[in-house]
Amino acid sequence: xxxxxxxxxxxxxxxxxxxxxxxxxxxxxxxxxxxxxxxxxxxxxxxxxxxxxxxxxxxxxxxxxxxxxxxxxxxxxxxxxxxxxxxxxxxxxxxxxxxxxxxxxxxxxxxxxxxxxxxxxxxxxxxxxxxxxxxxxxxxxxxxxxxxxxxxxxxxxxxxxxxxxxxxxxxxxxxxxxxxxxxxxxxxxxxxxxxxxxxxxxxxxxxxxxxxxxxxxxxxxx
Numbered sequence: 001x002x003x004x005x006x007x008x009x010x011x012x013x014x015x016x017x018x019x020x021x022x023x024x025x026x027x028x029x030x031x032x033x034x035x036x037x038x039x040x041x042x043x044x045x046x047x048x049x050x051x052x053x054x055x056x057x058x059x060x061x062x063x064x065x066x067x068x069x070x071x072x073x074x075x076x077x078x079x080x081x082x083x084x085x086x087x088x089x090x091x092x093x094x095x096x097x098x099x100x101x102x103x104x105x106x107x108x109x110x111x112x113x114x115x116x117x118x119x120x121x122x123x124x125x126x127x128x129x130x131x132x133x134x135x136x137x138x139x140x141x142x143x144x145x146x147x148x149x150x151x152x153x154x155x156x157x158x159x160x161x162x163x164x165x166x167x168x169x170x171x172x173x174x175x176x177x178x179x180x181x182x183x184x185x186x187x188x189x190x191x192x193x194x195x196x197x198x199x200x201x202x203x204x205x206x207x208x209x210x211x212x213x214x215x216x217x218x219x220x221x222x
Contacts, residue, residue: 040112041151046119047060047111049191063114067100076089084200084208088128092124101120103117122193129205135220136162137178140159144186145182163175181218190214
């Protein structure tokens with residue numbers, strides 16, 4: 001259960017996390033806190049879009065979780081190499097990642113708190129489908145995509161300032177290639193919160209991409 005915040009507490013928490021996140025966009029804890037304290041309107045809109053979808057409504061009712069316990073990487077490793085599940089396994093394994101995500105602390109509405117949790121837990125599926133890795137530039141490109149899809153203020157913050165520390169060549173590539181891709185793909189693709197990703201792990205990864213209208217992102221070449 002999220003802790004209820006008094007108005008002054010919310011203002012101070014939002015201001016502090018915003019200043020800290022702007023100073024260091026890679027502080028995931030501050031970005032997460034900012035997302036929770038500023039995201040009520042966006043989370044409500046996301047929840048409403050899920051309620052209008054048969055699958056989205058099912059997700060809201062069942063509240064599935066993506067955790068190290070529910071994602072059996074040893075099973076996914078044994079799937080054919082062209083499947084979505086194997087591609088997810090390779091992404092997680094190659095980057096030394098875990099499905100563990102920070103708990104939602106400051107969203108008081110229980111259903112909206114789950115929407116935030118589901119958003120966070122979908123993140124690595126989006127990496128897998130877009131082909132984006134975990135470099136700073138790739139994370140920023142994915143945040144542009146997520147911003148278009150969700151409208152979350154924290155995605156906008158990360159998208160707009162996250163690329164500032166990048167080398168000039170990577171900044172140019174981000175602006176000229178990856179941002180246009182993210183804007184177009186974010187608008188064209190299916191709302192990812194209405195996708196029960198766990199049910200598609202045994203399908204071909206390219207089949208899933210085509211169905212969801214998610215294209216591979218441009219890749220920066222050194």
